[in-house]
Amino acid sequence: MLAAVLKGRGILEIEDRPEPPPPPPGYVRVAVRSVGICGSDVHYYQEGAIGHFVVRAPMVLGHEVAGTVEAVGPGADGFPLGAVVALEPGIPCGKCHYCRTGAYNLCPEVRFFATPPVDGAMQEYVLHPAEFTYLAPGLTTDEAALAEPLSVGVYAVREARIGIGTRVGIVGAGPVGILAALAAESAGGRVALVDVREDRVAAARQIGLEAYVQVPPALDDCEVVLECSGSSGGLRLAQQWVKRGGVLALIGLGEASSMMLDGLDLSLRGLTVRGIFRYANVMPAAISILQRHRERLHIFLGTTIGLRSLPAFLEQKEYLKPLKTIVRVPE
Ligand SMILES: [Zn+2]
Numbered sequence: 001m002l003a004a005v006l007k008g009r010g011i012l013e014i015e016d017r018p019e020p021p022p023p024p025p026g027y028v029r030v031a032v033r034s035v036g037i038c039g040s041d042v043h044y045y046q047e048g049a050i051g052h053f054v055v056r057a058p059m060v061l062g063h064e065v066a067g068t069v070e071a072v073g074p075g076a077d078g079f080p081l082g083a084v085v086a087l088e089p090g091i092p093c094g095k096c097h098y099c100r101t102g103a104y105n106l107c108p109e110v111r112f113f114a115t116p117p118v119d120g121a122m123q124e125y126v127l128h129p130a131e132f133t134y135l136a137p138g139l140t141t142d143e144a145a146l147a148e149p150l151s152v153g154v155y156a157v158r159e160a161r162i163g164i165g166t167r168v169g170i171v172g173a174g175p176v177g178i179l180a181a182l183a184a185e186s187a188g189g190r191v192a193l194v195d196v197r198e199d200r201v202a203a204a205r206q207i208g209l210e211a212y213v214q215v216p217p218a219l220d221d222c223e224v225v226l227e228c229s230g231s232s233g234g235l236r237l238a239q240q241w242v243k244r245g246g247v248l249a250l251i252g253l254g255e256a257s258s259m260m261l262d263g264l265d266l267s268l269r270g271l272t273v274r275g276i277f278r279y280a281n282v283m284p285a286a287i288s289i290l291q292r293h294r295e296r297l298h299i300f301l302g303t304t305i306g307l308r309s310l311p312a313f314l315e316q317k318e319y320l321k322p323l324k325t326i327v328r329v330p331e
């Protein structure tokens with residue numbers, strides 16, 4: 001089967017690899033169809049590392065995955081052959097303190113697609129635990145692949161307790177920011193986005209979201225701000241946009257040295273800071289939001305490429321233009 005394998009900084013090869021065996025008990029063998037390109041895939045491709053995660057051996061990219069059920073192992077019931085599924089890319093240990101208390105996103109032993117040394121899913125087949133495989137009826141595989149980036153937003157909405165009428169600011173109108181806006185809106189939040197890129201603000205407005213270029217109309221205005229840009233300027237704006245007593249949730253991952261908060265302001269205005277790392281227990285909610293907002297998903301689905309085109313696509317930095325790129329496997 002074909003797989004997109006990162007061999008070193010800037011070296012991605014489409015390689016022929018052996019197919020996985022028939023699924024063991026509790027596993028599903030999934031024919032991968034659609035994989036979104038995430039900023040982290042690009043970072044691993046360009047820099048060979050994200051923080052202390054360093055690519056030291058060949059690694060398959062891709063963690064925003066959807067496909068169809070191809071074979072089912074003993075005990076993995078409820079997965080009709082051919083059904084569209086979205087995969088949760090992180091498999092936690094299930095035994096540690098974090099796993100036992102429901103915060104399995106913090107499991108130190110988690111094996112997460114395309115996070116070294118674990119292979120990702122830009123390959124024709126993967127074996128996946130049924131427990132972390134979710135049916136996505138009514139969605140195409142391109143749409144279902146959005147369940148992963150949307151999950152971050154759903155988790156942030158839960159952790160920041162966004163509810164009916166909560167004024168929510170979102171800094172960064174990339175895929176994670178706009179999907180988080182759909183999650184916040186679904187919870188009843190009154191949402192506005194800000195981005196420095198006019199095309200991204202335009203994409204958000206195209207699906208009826210309130211969005212602004214550079215700055216919102218008023219600072220000191222939101223009960224919750226979700227920082228999704230991972231930039232120092234974005235973080236500064238996010239802190240200014242939260243009002244007294246509000247919650248600042250940090251989702252975007254930027255350079256370690258640049259993600260600085262104003263500690264005195266946090267104290268004087270009684271702000272709460274919440275770090276958001278990945279997500280736990282939210283994929284079904286993310287899928288139901290996608291099902292209810294299908295007519296708004298087209299802004300993410302305008303750019304699709306075949307697996308074989310991926311090396312040239314990355315080399316030419318084509319991913320910088322569209323809001324999201326979906327890699328079709330195996331085309
Ligand atoms: Zn991602």
Ligand SMILES: [Zn+2]
Nearest residue numbers: 093096099107
């Ligand atoms: Zn664990």
